[in-house]
Amino acid sequence: MMDVLPYVVAAWIFLAGLYGIVTSRNLIHLVTCLAVVQSSTYLVLLSVGYKKGGEPPVFADRPPSPRAVDPVVQALTLTDVVVGTTVTAMLLAIAVQAHKRYGSLDPDEIRSLRG
Amino acid sequence: MSPPVRRRVFLAAGAGLAALMLWAFAGLPDFGHYVGPYGDILNRSAIPDRQVTAVVSAINFDYRGFDTLGEEFILFAAVVGVASLLRELRGERNRRPRDDARGRRVREPSVAVTLMGLALVGPTLVIGLYVVAHGHQTPGGGFQGGVILATALLLVFLADQYVTLRRVGPMALIELAEATGAAALGLIGIGGMIWAGAYFANFLGVGHAGRLLSGGIVLPGSIAVGLAVTGGFAFMLSEFLEQTLVVRRGRRRRRGRR
Numbered sequence: 221m222m223d224v225l226p227y228v229v230a231a232w233i234f235l236a237g238l239y240g241i242v243t244s245r246n247l248i249h250l251v252t253c254l255a256v257v258q259s260s261t262y263l264v265l266l267s268v269g270y271k272k273g274g275e276p277p278v279f280a281d282r283p284p285s286p287r288a289v290d291p292v293v294q295a296l297t298l299t300d301v302v303v304g305t306t307v308t309a310m311l312l313a314i315a316v317q318a319h320k321r322y323g324s325l326d327p328d329e330i331r332s333l334r335g
Numbered sequence: 336m337s338p339p340v341r342r343r344v345f346l347a348a349g350a351g352l353a354a355l356m357l358w359a360f361a362g363l364p365d366f367g368h369y370v371g372p373y374g375d376i377l378n379r380s381a382i383p384d385r386q387v388t389a390v391v392s393a394i395n396f397d398y399r400g401f402d403t404l405g406e407e408f409i410l411f412a413a414v415v416g417v418a419s420l421l422r423e424l425r426g427e428r429n430r431r432p433r434d435d436a437r438g439r440r441v442r443e444p445s446v447a448v449t450l451m452g453l454a455l456v457g458p459t460l461v462i463g464l465y466v467v468a469h470g471h472q473t474p475g476g477g478f479q480g481g482v483i484l485a486t487a488l489l490l491v492f493l494a495d496q497y498v499t500l501r502r503v504g505p506m507a508l509i510e511l512a513e514a515t516g517a518a519a520l521g522l523i524g525i526g527g528m529i530w531a532g533a534y535f536a537n538f539l540g541v542g543h544a545g546r547l548l549s550g551g552i553v554l555p556g557s558i559a560v561g562l563a564v565t566g567g568f569a570f571m572l573s574e575f576l577e578q579t580l581v582v583r584r585g586r587r588r589r590r591g592r593r
Contacts, residue, residue: 243341272368278471290374292394310417
């Protein structure tokens with residue numbers, strides 16, 4: 221079970237975020253749920269690169285060790301975080317403008333207002 | 336689709352998606368049993384090749400510097416997007432910030448909050464600069480340090496001195512930092528083309544691991560990204576703060592169908 225547990229947790233986070241998006245009644249909440257969905261990908265990436273008894277891939281104070289975990293997926297996760305943040309900022313800006321235009325943050329209400 | 340129906344459709348689809356995901360994950364290597372060769376190769380070669388002790392930074396700013404350039408321009412595009420989405424619309428005007436909630440007596444922020452906020456600005460800037468400047472040695476680098484540096488702006492806001500800050504006017508500097516950082520990273524890549532034969536090839540001397548000036552283009556790349564991230568995040572932050580504080584609609588607009 222431990223062999224796949226992190227992946228199962230990632231799938232759970234993904235689906236929980238997706239459920240939030242589908243049932244959301246507020247654009248800010250919706251954007252937050254999208255951030256939750258994205259955070260599941262961090263878990264998958266970091267899990268793929270992990271080694272049992274792993275050590276950080278930083279050798280400032282000790283010699284390089286074969287037990288150090290994969291730095292490539294960590295670099296990918298960093299990219300993932302940055303892209304996630306920028307997408308969140310963009311969507312929040314859209315939510316601000318939607319609220320100005322329609323006076324509401326409820327996606328259903330906005331849809332009916334738009335006709 | 337009404338919300339209950341939508342929820343039921345999602346639960347059915349979600350169950351199918353969960354089954355597919357579990358099936359796919361069962362085919363991944365077991366957790367803790369890393370197989371790919373690349374991570375191990377880079378962990379072995381980062382110090383002999385590049386004299387960089389933080390391998391993640393070596394990947395970000397050297398081995399895969401090209402990807403970081405793309406990432407940097409995603410940030411740039413997002414900043415431009417936020418700026419154009421939150422620009423002053425027709426019928427909006429700027430006005431001096433004040434509290435909009437009716438029936439709420441606005442209290443002056445306590446002196447303790449203001450002092451504490453302003454006192455933390457200095458240390459935050461120092462930590463941010465430290466993280467940017469040591470990205471090639473210890474965990475950190477331009478992205479992490481840049482976000483810490485941009486936090487200083489938030490502290491100024493918490494200390495209720497944001498309006499004063501706007502009057503002093505570092506906003507132009509913030510935009511300049513974002514643009515300069517993004518351009519510098521691109522130029523570092525071109526430097527590789529001129530002096531080492533390939534875009535983002537490490538064309539500077541790598542020095543000795545552990546020294547501040549080591550790792551070739553890793554440190555300049557980190558600083559360029561740090562500048563761009565500081566500018567980008569501070570700019571987006573200030574755009575959102577402007578929305579809440581300064582920008583107001585000229586006339587009240589009728590709600591409803593138009």
